[in-house]
Amino acid sequence: MSRLTLALDVMGGDIGPRITIPASIKALEQDPMLSLLLFGDSQQILPLLENTPQSIQNRIKLCHCSKVIDNHQDFTYALRNSKGSSMRLAIEAVQKGEAQACVSAGNTAVLMGLAKILLQPLKGIARPALISVIPTINGDRSVMLDLGANIECSAENLYQFALMGAIFAENCLGLVFPRIALLNIGIEEVKGYKSIRDAAEMLKQNPTLNYIGFIEGDLLLNGKADVIVNDGFVGNVALKTLEGAAKNVIALFKGNATLNKTNPILKPIFRWFLRTFLLKGSYQRLKQINPDQYNGASLIGLTSVVVKSHGSANIDGFAYAIADAAQQARQKIPEKILAGLQKY
Amino acid sequence: MSRLTLALDVMGGDIGPRITIPASIKALEQDPMLSLLLFGDSQQILPLLENTPQSIQNRIKLCHCSKVIDNHQDFTYALRNSKGSSMRLAIEAVQKGEAQACVSAGNTAVLMGLAKILLQPLKGIARPALISVIPTINGDRSVMLDLGANIECSAENLYQFALMGAIFAENCLGLVFPRIALLNIGIEEVKGYKSIRDAAEMLKQNPTLNYIGFIEGDLLLNGKADVIVNDGFVGNVALKTLEGAAKNVIALFKGNATLNKTNPILKPIFRWFLRTFLLKGSYQRLKQINPDQYNGASLIGLTSVVVKSHGSANIDGFAYAIADAAQQARQKIPEKILAGLQKY
Numbered sequence: 001m002s003r004l005t006l007a008l009d010v011m012g013g014d015i016g017p018r019i020t021i022p023a024s025i026k027a028l029e030q031d032p033m034l035s036l037l038l039f040g041d042s043q044q045i046l047p048l049l050e051n052t053p054q055s056i057q058n059r060i061k062l063c064h065c066s067k068v069i070d071n072h073q074d075f076t077y078a079l080r081n082s083k084g085s086s087m088r089l090a091i092e093a094v095q096k097g098e099a100q101a102c103v104s105a106g107n108t109a110v111l112m113g114l115a116k117i118l119l120q121p122l123k124g125i126a127r128p129a130l131i132s133v134i135p136t137i138n139g140d141r142s143v144m145l146d147l148g149a150n151i152e153c154s155a156e157n158l159y160q161f162a163l164m165g166a167i168f169a170e171n172c173l174g175l176v177f178p179r180i181a182l183l184n185i186g187i188e189e190v191k192g193y194k195s196i197r198d199a200a201e202m203l204k205q206n207p208t209l210n211y212i213g214f215i216e217g218d219l220l221l222n223g224k225a226d227v228i229v230n231d232g233f234v235g236n237v238a239l240k241t242l243e244g245a246a247k248n249v250i251a252l253f254k255g256n257a258t259l260n261k262t263n264p265i266l267k268p269i270f271r272w273f274l275r276t277f278l279l280k281g282s283y284q285r286l287k288q289i290n291p292d293q294y295n296g297a298s299l300i301g302l303t304s305v306v307v308k309s310h311g312s313a314n315i316d317g318f319a320y321a322i323a324d325a326a327q328q329a330r331q332k333i334p335e336k337i338l339a340g341l342q343k344y
Numbered sequence: 345m346s347r348l349t350l351a352l353d354v355m356g357g358d359i360g361p362r363i364t365i366p367a368s369i370k371a372l373e374q375d376p377m378l379s380l381l382l383f384g385d386s387q388q389i390l391p392l393l394e395n396t397p398q399s400i401q402n403r404i405k406l407c408h409c410s411k412v413i414d415n416h417q418d419f420t421y422a423l424r425n426s427k428g429s430s431m432r433l434a435i436e437a438v439q440k441g442e443a444q445a446c447v448s449a450g451n452t453a454v455l456m457g458l459a460k461i462l463l464q465p466l467k468g469i470a471r472p473a474l475i476s477v478i479p480t481i482n483g484d485r486s487v488m489l490d491l492g493a494n495i496e497c498s499a500e501n502l503y504q505f506a507l508m509g510a511i512f513a514e515n516c517l518g519l520v521f522p523r524i525a526l527l528n529i530g531i532e533e534v535k536g537y538k539s540i541r542d543a544a545e546m547l548k549q550n551p552t553l554n555y556i557g558f559i560e561g562d563l564l565l566n567g568k569a570d571v572i573v574n575d576g577f578v579g580n581v582a583l584k585t586l587e588g589a590a591k592n593v594i595a596l597f598k599g600n601a602t603l604n605k606t607n608p609i610l611k612p613i614f615r616w617f618l619r620t621f622l623l624k625g626s627y628q629r630l631k632q633i634n635p636d637q638y639n640g641a642s643l644i645g646l647t648s649v650v651v652k653s654h655g656s657a658n659i660d661g662f663a664y665a666i667a668d669a670a671q672q673a674r675q676k677i678p679e680k681i682l683a684g685l686q687k688y
Contacts, residue, residue: 218588244562
């Protein structure tokens, strides 16, 4: 593993430093070749770093700034007034070459806007997109894009998303000739928006891409496709719906299990039973599809790696997003997308 | 309960009569005041009715037709060539007053198209919509619309959906002043399509409606809103995603449970344990959110009740759709929507 420096906007997200700082420490513990530039309010950050071992602190550079981009701000206003904010400074660190990638849990639209202005889209890419890895019930992984960066998309945009998604899946998931599908409201050719139907025609005509047709929402977790392509509005709704449904059903089981576990007489019997029969397989498989394990979407189509964490990510989730950014930067995903664009 | 006759298109759906006929018999057994007109191919239907008791057969009228609207047909072609098809004949039976409501598992777009032409939208309704009841993890129920009848919608369309949804929730779910939310990619006012933001403004200005703001995909099952409003494309994707995720997670548990149940020594222990501790609460609650219990979406905004069953519905699911149509017809939902439209 090579030495790497990431720039983090530690003020973004619903909770801010109380999540992002412990997550940063965790990521540094897990990756001894990693260094971090932390952009945020030192008054909030310093107390959280107090008991950190010196060996970890040596790989942290705290860059104070008090300005934060509010999640509720209007996009245009936020963009215009972004100077000196933790998010913008983190992206600028990548722009200046001080860091190789950037992570933020802040406002997605502003992150995309700033990244497009400061880091620039790759040559030939009309619209960078937000991509995420999603689990399948078979233990495999798919990717899905766009997840909210572009709420209205043309056929050409969807076609480029498919192309970028395929390159991402090849390089990040190690898939060969990944199967591409367009998310639609039916599998018949006549279904859906014109932009989707036109994108299907464009994909069919490129024999170097493995386009397999339309996919419906109920099969997103079933591993029928490796690359699922949609506009950012539909993708965002579908991904959140997926996460919400999975979390709720898991919580139904867990909630009841906790109830039974509290009885001191039943507790050992309960534990034995869970270990022996029921949860051995199921729980492992459920963990695979637990959204906490899959935090972090990436803005792809830019000249550098930018990872967007969920605003509501917990410590493990934000640490996962940092590790994800590090992996993509080491694998040089933007360079591979650029090379892939020329190949197709 | 009053006497009622429903018209069924028994040829629609992925499997056709082998699902719809046993489901019809089941619905008749459960509802002694119900009669059915079955539209479809008598060669396929008659063998399936052979062992049905006379008392049930007396309430069935088989109306033979060999023509079926294919799910893969282009909308315009299917509409033009619909004459004499099981779907069209079933709707025409309602138009002529021979039946009070209609059920089909066929092509949604064609069903909506024919219903609009033959049964007409209610006065003042620009676009009828597809609505469905969805379960919540608390054991309550919400409604969601549109689910695929209108893939692109204006702010006015969304506003009317909200209004119809509220009236439906009041009358079918017995809710008082139901909470209305617009499905969006964030809860901030600046998020999403202009049509959604404009619909939000219209809803805010009507004090007789209980508009509570935007809702994201991850909270669809949490009972935060009673009426969830969206365009048909997003609604269709979200509902299918919800169903797919719930079914997959439930299957992960069930799959493992079945595995353990096959061992003859462990089976009684396993059963005792399940009954005593684990599944008592969880399984009941999981059943609540099992999509099979919620088959059947309704086209609302028309002068008569039309229920669209899932194409992949099983016997229980299609029987549920028939019972749903019967209940709506008895409750005179179209008349109540019309009255409600004038009130708001």
